[in-house]
Amino acid sequence: MREVAVIGVGIHKWGELWEKSLRDMYVESALNAIKDAGVDKIDSMYVGCMSSGLFTGQEHIASVLADYMGLNPIPACRVESACASGGLALRQGFIEVASGMSDVVLVSGVEKMTDVDGNAATYALGTAADQEYECYNGATFPGLYALIARAHMEKYGTTLEQMADVAVKNHDNGSHNPNAQYQFKVTRDQVMGSTLIADPLRILHCSGITDGAAAAILVPLDMAKSMAKGPVIKITGSGHATDTIALHSRKDMTFLNATAVAAERAYKMAGVGPKDIDFAEVHDCFSIAEICVSEALGFFENGQGGPAAEAGKTRIGGEIPINPSGGLKAKGHPVGATGIAQIHEVVEQLRGAEGDRAIKNAKRGLTQNMGGTGGSALVHILEVV
Amino acid sequence: MREVAVIGVGIHKWGELWEKSLRDMYVESALNAIKDAGVDKIDSMYVGCMSSGLFTGQEHIASVLADYMGLNPIPACRVESACASGGLALRQGFIEVASGMSDVVLVSGVEKMTDVDGNAATYALGTAADQEYECYNGATFPGLYALIARAHMEKYGTTLEQMADVAVKNHDNGSHNPNAQYQFKVTRDQVMGSTLIADPLRILHCSGITDGAAAAILVPLDMAKSMAKGPVIKITGSGHATDTIALHSRKDMTFLNATAVAAERAYKMAGVGPKDIDFAEVHDCFSIAEICVSEALGFFENGQGGPAAEAGKTRIGGEIPINPSGGLKAKGHPVGATGIAQIHEVVEQLRGAEGDRAIKNAKRGLTQNMGGTGGSALVHILEVV
Numbered sequence: 001m002r003e004v005a006v007i008g009v010g011i012h013k014w015g016e017l018w019e020k021s022l023r024d025m026y027v028e029s030a031l032n033a034i035k036d037a038g039v040d041k042i043d044s045m046y047v048g049c050m051s052s053g054l055f056t057g058q059e060h061i062a063s064v065l066a067d068y069m070g071l072n073p074i075p076a077c078r079v080e081s082a083c084a085s086g087g088l089a090l091r092q093g094f095i096e097v098a099s100g101m102s103d104v105v106l107v108s109g110v111e112k113m114t115d116v117d118g119n120a121a122t123y124a125l126g127t128a129a130d131q132e133y134e135c136y137n138g139a140t141f142p143g144l145y146a147l148i149a150r151a152h153m154e155k156y157g158t159t160l161e162q163m164a165d166v167a168v169k170n171h172d173n174g175s176h177n178p179n180a181q182y183q184f185k186v187t188r189d190q191v192m193g194s195t196l197i198a199d200p201l202r203i204l205h206c207s208g209i210t211d212g213a214a215a216a217i218l219v220p221l222d223m224a225k226s227m228a229k230g231p232v233i234k235i236t237g238s239g240h241a242t243d244t245i246a247l248h249s250r251k252d253m254t255f256l257n258a259t260a261v262a263a264e265r266a267y268k269m270a271g272v273g274p275k276d277i278d279f280a281e282v283h284d285c286f287s288i289a290e291i292c293v294s295e296a297l298g299f300f301e302n303g304q305g306g307p308a309a310e311a312g313k314t315r316i317g318g319e320i321p322i323n324p325s326g327g328l329k330a331k332g333h334p335v336g337a338t339g340i341a342q343i344h345e346v347v348e349q350l351r352g353a354e355g356d357r358a359i360k361n362a363k364r365g366l367t368q369n370m371g372g373t374g375g376s377a378l379v380h381i382l383e384v385v
Numbered sequence: 386m387r388e389v390a391v392i393g394v395g396i397h398k399w400g401e402l403w404e405k406s407l408r409d410m411y412v413e414s415a416l417n418a419i420k421d422a423g424v425d426k427i428d429s430m431y432v433g434c435m436s437s438g439l440f441t442g443q444e445h446i447a448s449v450l451a452d453y454m455g456l457n458p459i460p461a462c463r464v465e466s467a468c469a470s471g472g473l474a475l476r477q478g479f480i481e482v483a484s485g486m487s488d489v490v491l492v493s494g495v496e497k498m499t500d501v502d503g504n505a506a507t508y509a510l511g512t513a514a515d516q517e518y519e520c521y522n523g524a525t526f527p528g529l530y531a532l533i534a535r536a537h538m539e540k541y542g543t544t545l546e547q548m549a550d551v552a553v554k555n556h557d558n559g560s561h562n563p564n565a566q567y568q569f570k571v572t573r574d575q576v577m578g579s580t581l582i583a584d585p586l587r588i589l590h591c592s593g594i595t596d597g598a599a600a601a602i603l604v605p606l607d608m609a610k611s612m613a614k615g616p617v618i619k620i621t622g623s624g625h626a627t628d629t630i631a632l633h634s635r636k637d638m639t640f641l642n643a644t645a646v647a648a649e650r651a652y653k654m655a656g657v658g659p660k661d662i663d664f665a666e667v668h669d670c671f672s673i674a675e676i677c678v679s680e681a682l683g684f685f686e687n688g689q690g691g692p693a694a695e696a697g698k699t700r701i702g703g704e705i706p707i708n709p710s711g712g713l714k715a716k717g718h719p720v721g722a723t724g725i726a727q728i729h730e731v732v733e734q735l736r737g738a739e740g741d742r743a744i745k746n747a748k749r750g751l752t753q754n755m756g757g758t759g760g761s762a763l764v765h766i767l768e769v770v
Contacts, residue, residue, distance in 0.1 A: 001485045021517075052512075053438040057521075059512035060467035063760040066627045067634070073646040075625035076761065077473060080463045082445035088462055092477065099484030100386050127444035132406075136442075240460035242451045249452070261458040375448040376461065 001098040004235045005224030006382065007217050008037025009344040014212035014332040015181045022056055022112035023068045025213040029337075030069055030108055033215035038227065042217075043102035044075045046093045048085030048109035049336035054124040056112050065110075075102075082128030083285060085109060086214065086339025087369030087378030093218045094238050094380075103219055109341070110213040111334035121209055125335070128372035130246035142198035142206055142286070144247055144373050149200055149288040151253045156303030158291065160200055162310045164191035166287035167204050167329055169315050174326020176356040181210050181332030205287045210332030214340035216347070221385070230351050236364075237272070237381035239265030245375040258377035259296040259370055266379040267298075272364070274298035277381070279321040279349065279359045280366040281342035284328050290314075293368055294322060297379070316359060324349060324357045339369035339378060346382050386483040389620045390609030391767065392602050393422020394729040399597035399717040400566045407441055407497035408453045410598040414722075415454055415493055418600035423612065427602075428487035429460045431478045433470030433494035434721035439509040441497050450495070460487075467513030468670060470494060471599065471724025472754030472763030478603045479623050479765075488604055494726070495598040496719035506594055510720070513757035515631035527583035527591055527671070529632055529758050534585055534673040536638045541688030543676065545585055547695045549576035551672035552589050552714055554700050559711020561741040566595050566717030590672045595717030599725035601732070606770070615736050621749075622657070622766035624650030630760040643762035644681040644753055651764040652683075657749070659683035662766070664706040664734065664744045665751040666727035669713050675699075678753055679707060682764070701744060709734060709742045724754035724763060731767050 010032025012025060020028075026047075034042070047062045058064060062076035081088045086109030093107035113121055126135035129144055152158045168188055174180040191204040224232050239262035244250055250257070267273055274297055282297070284290035291305035299320050300308045308314060314322040325331050325345035328338060346365035349358070363384045370377040395417025397410060405413075411432075419427070432447045443449060447461035466473045471494030478492035498506055511520035514529055537543045553573055559565040576589040609617050624647035629635055635642070652658055659682055667682070669675035676690035684705050685693045693699060699707040710716050710730035713723060731750035734743070748769045755762040 051438045051444050053436045053509070054444075056516075057508075057512055058516045059436050059439075059465060059509075060514075060630065060757050060760055062466060063627045063756060064515065064630045067630045067760070072628055073626040073643055075476075076466075076627045077477065077625075078465045080444060080465060081447060081461075091460075092462065095484050095486050096480055098486070099480050101480050101483070123442075124438070124444075127438055127442055129445075130449065131441075131443045240462075241458040242448045242461050243457055245445065245449045245452045258458055371448060372445050375445055375452070 002100055003221035004094050004097045004218055005221045006233050006235065006343065006347055007219050007224045007227060008033045009347045010036055010215045011179050011341060011344050013179050014210050014334060016114045017211040018114065022052065022110055025211060026065050026110045027068055029213040030106060030215040033217050037217035039104050039217060041104055042071055042074060042106045043104045044096060045071065045106040046089040046108065047078045048089035048339060049078055050080055050082050050085050050111060051124050051127060055116055081376040082371030083335040084339060084369045084371035084376045084378050085336040090339060090343060090380060091238050091240050091378055094235055097218050097220055103223060105218045106215060107218055107340060108215040109337035109339055111336040112211050113209045113334060114211050133246050140198065142201055145286040145288055146198035146201045147247060148253050148292065152288060152292065155254055158306035160192065161188060162306035163205055163287040163291065164188045165309045166284060166290045167191045170284060170323050170327040170329040173316065173324050173357050174330020177326045177331060180326045180330050181208060182330045201286060207285050207328035207333040210334040212332055212334035212337045214337045214344050216340055216343050231384045233347055233350050233382050234385045235380060236383045237266035237270030239263060239379040242376050243374050245372065247373050254292060255302065256292050256296040256374040258374050259293055259368055262377040262379040263297050266381050270381040276364060277320065277366045278362040278364050279324060280368065281325060281345050282322055282368040283370045284323060285333060290322065297368060316357060321359050324359055342367040342369060350382060350384050387485055388606035389479050389482045389603055390606045391618050391620065391728065391732055392604050392609045392612060393418045394732045395421055395600045396564050396726060396729050397598065398564050399595050399719060401499045402596040403499065407437065407495055410596060411450050411495045412453055414598040415491060415600040418602050422602035424489050424602060426489055427456055427459060427491045428489045429481060430456065430491040431474040431493065432463045433474035433724060434463055435465055435467050435470050435496060436509050436512060439512065440501055466761040467756030468720040469724060469754045469756035469761045469763050470721040475724060475728060475765060476623050476625050476763055479620055482603050482605055488608060490603045491600060492603055492725060493598065493600040494722035494724055496721040497596050498594045498719060499596050518631050525583065527586055530671040530673055531583035531586045532632060533638050533677065537673060537677065540639055543691035545577065546573060547691035548590055548672040548676065549573045550694045551669060551675045552576045555669060555708050555712040555714040558701065558709050558742050559715020562711045562716060565711045565715050566593060567715045586671060592670050592713040592718040595719040597717055597719035597722045599722045599729050601725055601728050616769045618732055618735050618767050619770045620765060621768045622651035622655030624648060624764040627761050628759050630757065632758050639677060640687065641677050641681040641759040643759050644678055644755060647762040647764040648682050651766050655766040661749060662705065662751045663747040663749050664709060665753065666710060666730050667707055667753040668755045669708060670718060675707065682753060701742060706744050709744055727752040727754060735767060735769050
């Protein structure tokens with residue numbers, strides 16, 4: 001397998017973008033990535049998108065976007081793994097460059113979520129869970145994560161305050177991110193006093209509904225070395241794993257096995273362990289998710305994710321900064337785009353970001369993106385080489 | 386890149402299968418492929434599926450199916466390119482094995498189309514076209530192919546009788562296929578007198594709405610050589626290309642450019658040309674499509690696809706037999722599964738099929754699968770080595 005590098009990233013300001021279509025957002029972020037990379041051709045493209053069918057009435061979305069980019073007849077492949085669709089697009093592009101089939105691959109993600117009403121969005125997001133056994137019987141996504149939260153509280157003594165601290169940290173970080181949907185800070189009291197969504201989760205424990213896109217350009221490492229104006233950033237590890245689609249089929253609802261297995265694979269490929277990671281962008285669709293993920297990735301022992309968040313270990317400047325971008329919580333969560341936006345943040349940090357959310361001397365970052373309640377997970381490790 | 390072989394294929398009887406869920410059909414075909422291959426592990430899986438969201442209310446379908454196969458935590462990736470989703474699953478599996486990332490990869494396709502009513506199915510299929518500029522303004526899929534048919538008739542003098550002959554041939558072939566949805570023959574008069582759907586296309590010019598799944602197992606060629614009990618079948622060519630999503634954006638509606646470009650890439654990789662192909666399975670979603678495809682693949686000059694069909698050149702025993710399986714017309718067209726079922730037929734023929742639809746001494750077969758009105762296309766060449 002050839003070694004693979006990221007040479008360009010692109011994004012735009014996320015939010016409720018009623019004036020922009022899915023096509024508009026996509027083209028803006030992809031052109032930003034192409035400009036950032038300085039390439040003059042694209043050999044192949046991947047689009048991560050969860051449900052353009054239910055959200056916008058359009059499938060065949062990779063061909064639509066290749067057309068709108070003026071890139072046809074290049075191969076264009078849409079991949080879907082619910083909220084992990086972006087991470088999956090990265091992995092498939094990585095495999096294509098590694099195989100030698102293509103040299104310059106555009107990997108991207110997009111979701112236009114606000115063109116339907118709240119009920120339709122709740123239904124569409126529910127298709128990431130086991131519809132037949134979970135959602136058709138009344139479960140919603142916040143409801144499923146509320147079950148995980150209750151189980152974690154019961155088993156480990158995790159508190160609602162600890163979960164609130166995850167949201168406070170991510171809003172602090174997001175307040176410095178010009179592309180974030182919610183660029184404001186919140187206090188623990190505000191989180192604890194916000195509207196109840198699915199007991200015990202309140203609205204400030206939850207990520208929002210977002211329109212957005214993100215893109216990155218992958219090339220063989222040798223090409224990156226000859227082109228790069230700044231640091232050369234290599235993808236040293238890629239892991240992908242699945243778990244049962246339904247929560248009730250798992251031995252332990254508090255443990256995200258797909259994330260643990262994907263991480264194990266990525267660490268092995270990169271030849272590193274959790275202690276070697278300088279910072280991480282992870283899938284905090286709900287604040288309890290970030291706690292569970294920080295355990296499954298091996299940053300903390302099982303049950304210690306909550307106390308670690310409370311102690312500030314995951315803040316910028318802490319032991320292992322998590323979600324310097326603001327995470328899904330503050331940056332927003334256009335489901336198909338999230339996994340690619342994580343790569344955007346890691347690349348910006350490894351290039352030596354400045355300002356209030358910069359992680360000093362960061363050389364190795366990790367991304368973790370997951371689908372549904374963890375039925376799929378992607379973990380990638382990026383390093384300055 | 387490593388060389389890649391197909392060592393197992395699986396399918397089941399297609400049709401309106403109200404007693405079988407998407408999960409049931411999928412597991413049946415995938416287990417058949419695993420049994421046929423004789424493998425005892427699967428490293429990774431791809432699922433081609435066009436719109437499980439709109440047809441069944443379930444996304445995250447690769448994780449659902451990995452779960453139901455008992456295969457988690459293996460990586461599972463859903464790919465979508467409308468009606469070319471199956472062919473795309475094959476290509477992505479091919480790239481993964483070629484890259485060295487995995488050895489034994491399950492590639493598969495599935496679509497459950499009859500759990501919604503006709504209007505919902507028409508809407509879902511329309512998401513393969515340009516919804517904003519085509520379907521929201523009243524076009525349907527039969528309507529778009531009717532435009533192509535009219536243009537072909539106008540430009541080349543192609544006749545409705547020639548199109549009918551495509552359907553007659555494919556039903557002849559399908560009448561010998563025990564897995565086909567429509568195992569009956571039709572006459573030219575029956576086609577010409579059948580219900581008008583979108584002028585000039587009549588219902589017997591159109592493929593049906595089908596529930597079905599299909600699967601295949603890919604491995605490195607060296608592994609196939611050491612395992613195979615019969616002929617070793619190598620994938621010698623793989624091509625993938627896109628075209629404008631909307632018909633009105635094309636210079637010539639009668640020419641399927643994505644198919645032509647994908648074929649050129651597959652021929653180049655395999656080191657062969659159209660004259661070297663013994664038989665083909667192609668995307669006859671409408672009878673005019675098979676005529677256009679037979680031209681874009683280089684089997685006939687532009688405009689000669691209709692006369693060739695009328696002269697019997699594409700029948701079994703003819704110059705270049707097309708769709709010995711019965712094609713989408715008679716076998717059925719569960720959109721995500723079609724591209725993999727084509728591989729099933731090619732493998733069975735290359736293994737030395739017997740009976741009325743056998744192609745004698747076939748050593749090299751081609752598959753062509755396309756999305757929408759040709760906005761994406763996949764071409765693969767398989768050979769006995």
